[in-house]
Amino acid sequence: MEALYLTIPMAMCIAGFFLYVFxxxxxxxxxxxxxxxxxxxxxxxxxPVQKNSETPAVSKETREDGPTSKS
Known part of the structure; x- marks a missing residue:
């Protein structure tokens, strides 16, 4: 029973805080x-432009036309 005297006010404070934030x-x-x-x-x-990155940026041709295989 003594635990309720502590947990109920704490729960009310937490609920009040979240209501205030909302x-x-x-x-x-x-x-x-x-x-x-x-x-x-x-x-x-x-x-977005990628600078100083190990992966190459997507070229304009690949973006507009999609990937193509030219063998």
């Missing part, structure tokens, strides 16, 4: 537009 995020507009982020990946125009 309200703060809601006021900042984090939940206003939930549709467009999932479509944003379709509108990327170019791949």
């Amino acid at each position: 309200v703060l995020a809601f006021k900042k507009g984090q939940f206003e537009d939930i549709e467009s982020p999932k479509y944003r990946m379709f509108f990327e125009e170019e791949y």
Whole structure:
């Protein structure tokens, strides 16, 4: 029974903290537009430039036409 005197107030404090964080995020507009982020990946125009990397960057020909085998 004594454990309940400690765990219930701790649970209430944790729940209050998460409620405060949720309200703060809601006021900042984090939940206003939930549709467009999932479509944003379709509108990327170019791949990021890779400098000083061991893997070669994708060439423009490979990106537009796809991989081709010229044997």
